[in-house]
Amino acid sequence: MTSSPKLTDLGDAVRRGGEFRAGGTDLMGRRAAGPHVDLRGLPDLSDVTWRPDGSVRIGALTTVARVARDARLGAAHPCLALTAAGLATPQIREAATVGGNLLQRNRCAYFRNPAFSCHQNGGDHCPARAGLAPNAAIVDTGPCIAPHPSSLAVALLACDALAEVHGGAHDDVRGGSPFPVVGLYGDGSDPTRDHLLGPGEILLSVVLPPPVPGERAAYHRAIGRSEAEWPLVEAAARLVVDGDRITFARVAAGGVARVPVRLPEVEEALLAGEPLDRAAGLATARCAPAARNRYKLALLSGTVLEVLERATGTAGHR
DSSP, rough: BBBOOOOHHHHHHHHHSSSSEOOTTTHHHHHHOOOEEEEEEEEESSEEEEESSSSSEEEEBBBBBHHOOOOOHHHEEEEEEEEHHHHOHHHHHOOBBBHHHHHHOOHHHHHHHHTOOGGGGGGGGGHHSSSOTTSSSSBSSSSHHHHOHHHHHHHHHHOOEEEEESSTTTTHHHOOOOGGGGGTTTOOOOOOOSSSSOOOEEEEEEOOOOOOOOHHHHHHEEOOSSSSSOEEEEEEEEEEEEEEEOOOEEEEEESSSSSSSHHHHHHHHTTTTOHHHHHHHHGOOOOOOOGGGHHHHHHHHHHHHHHHHHHHHHHHOO
């Protein structure tokens, strides 16, 4: 592994080649070989900029800790702030960046074990399908069943956020314009990639639209120990409640598919006035688990119900 001198601008980063790095929290975990380009210190990528219409641009090098503790962000976009505060540990949140969290590599034990070959490292099959993979995806979108690891992606999906990207082969398609965050990942059918940015493409920022008046939000992750663990399932919800009616709903989940997923079945049921538990049960509508991860069905519906009850203020009232 080699490093490089401090960058001068985005063009300099692209010219140097190598894998882009931000906070570097996964460098040792992946034992990545080959050169990397340290993006820290690039100008304007760690700013949080509020716009006159109430939207906000968050630079890709902004730390997760800053997102979690920014009072204005917490008031305007509680879904994102709660998610940022709930992931990893305080030490990691201080180093980890928004861009790094969104574009990190998956945590599949087969991918990270050099003794195994898989789609992600040049192989032609997914050993997790026939192996011990109790944490695997339960929404089967393609050959690879490693769940997407980004918690912030789940929140940003629920927040209808946009991504801004510099450079690369897709400039002719994207035209330099922001595009929905889901465009970073596609539909999960490509087994070789955890995100769709190509060589020379750098995530610059995410842009959140103006807040929705009266919005309530919640985030919850189901984990195997009390803290500092990757989620088995996670969910984020944004709701507007008018009396006994839900008039606005955005619900997203992670840990269940190759990409973060919106749950339109749940959202539609909430807007139609269905009880929370019945709406949460629809979260598994697209699931096709294997024998060893079937437990995730109940975990997903339970996690979604948890965030719905928290967001509506009915948690603990069953």
